[in-house]
Amino acid sequence: MTTSKTIAIIGASGSMGTAISSSLAKTGNYSLLLMSDQTESLPELKSSLEQYHSNTQVHIIDCAKEASWEADIIILATPFQAEKDLAEKIREVATGKIVISIANPLNSTFDGFVTTPDTSAAEELQKLLPNSTVIKAFNTTFAADFAHTVIDGKQVDSFIAGDQETALNTVAELVAGVGFNPIIAGDLKVSRTLENMQLLMIQLGMKYNYNWLAGWKILHN
Ligand SMILES: NC(=O)c1ccc[n+]([C@@H]2O[C@H](COP(=O)([O-])OP(=O)(O)OC[C@H]3O[C@@H](n4cnc5c(N)ncnc54)[C@H](OP(=O)(O)O)[C@@H]3O)[C@@H](O)[C@H]2O)c1
16 A cells, blocks of 8 residues: 655755656655755756656755655665765754665775775664664665666566664555565665675676666566
């Protein structure tokens, strides 16, 4: 069953922010609050999203704190490096809410992380937002995958990690709604593995020329 929730997409003008916003708008199940550092491109995105589903409410908000205050769920679709600053801005108003961490904390040469092996972007965000429920999602899917959730005839798996069952189920519903096969992989620490999975996928994509359209699929009986 779907529920009507308001979702703030912080970084809505970026590759992932646009892909996630477009996919959520198509479901018609959510009200969307679009926020970015610079808001010039957001009016065009807003009108294109409203064409997908006439019932989808889309608003542009130029302040991360205000957008998070209005939202039930907050998606940080920004570079990992922006999250510390953003977390400080939204900490108070994100209390008790789900905050989705999509970040892969890549270094500048795309061959490693700026985080240490004993943590993950999601765990670092949870430390910065102790009164929110951080859930890892969408980090193992490329932005291009959102328009092609079935690749080579197989529905792309999308992995989720977190420490709270109800929040995991809410995010799994959201992930399924946009067309991926949601797999709850484990607690928030599993984000370390999920972030490494996408590091591997990026490296393989560059080596074998996947053109940023590739995804994970567990084959099983
Ligand atoms: N691209 C992918 O396929 C992919 C896949 C999985 C996960 N991810 C993760 O998704 C995140 C976003 O990646 P992306 O490729 O979408 O990056 P991107 O295209 O560079 O977009 C980044 C977005 O973040 C915004 N932003 C930056 N600093 C901000 C701040 N302080 N406050 C508010 N907004 C801010 C930018 O806004 P302005 O443009 O207005 O400055 C832009 O909208 C990263 O953490 C990445 O690791 C990406």
